[in-house]
Amino acid sequence: MSDVSQGPGWWMASDHKWYPPEAHPGYQPVPPPPPPAPPMAPGYYPGGAPPYPYAMAPVTVGPVLAGYGQRLGGWLIDWLILLAVCVPISIVTHSFHYTHTATQINGFGSNGGTFRWGMPGQLISPLIVIIYGTAMCGSGRAQTLGMMVAGTKALKVSTGAPIGYAAALWRATFEMILAAALFLPWVLDVLFPLWDPKNQTLHDKVSSTVVVRTPRP
Secondary structure (H helix, E strand, O other), rough: OOOOOOOOOOEOOOOOEEOHHHHHHOOOOOOOOOOOOOOOOOOOHHHHHHHHHHOOOOOOOOOOOOOOOHHHHHHHHHHHHHHHHHHHHHHOOOOEEEEEEEEHHHHHHHHEEEEEEOOHHHHHHHHHHHHHHHHHHOOOOOHHHHHHHHHHHHEEOOOEEHHHHHHHHHHHHHHHEEEEOOOOOHHHHHHHHOOOOOOOHHHHHHHHEEEEOOOOO
């Protein structure tokens, strides 16, 4: 072999010559690197737990039911909007009627009158309310203007998806039916979320919908 060392690991034998590392009697070859581990399925970790906390999958939290205060605030805003539309239409269509009456009591006359709301406003206004609720809640946003301000939206109970126009139409129509039925059933409908476990109104129940909070940006 060479009479001069060729680099690190070379050694000198009894014949005073230099030999490479692999020629030494005690030489042990370096083991080859282990083969790469096969890819793991998503979400799988050996031992059943991720090696680091930040490797854990995010926890999915379902939508939170809207509180009664939020729902009431949305209703008030919507009814103010609808009043601002329906009252001028009733005025323009001459739906407000005043009837003058004169009576005689013990020889003394008295004048009075009655004020009532009639056609066509009695027909047009409910249609506006139903169209408004259907168009707004049935859209992809699933919100009326009042619900947008209050931070709520209407979703399907079964899927959590927007309710669509068919369910929105039935929902708005049933609410209007309750309002027209001597008004007291509608009051019960408005108060129903106070004791219902899902914070649903009666018109939520018949349309299989639920009102939830919208996520804050």
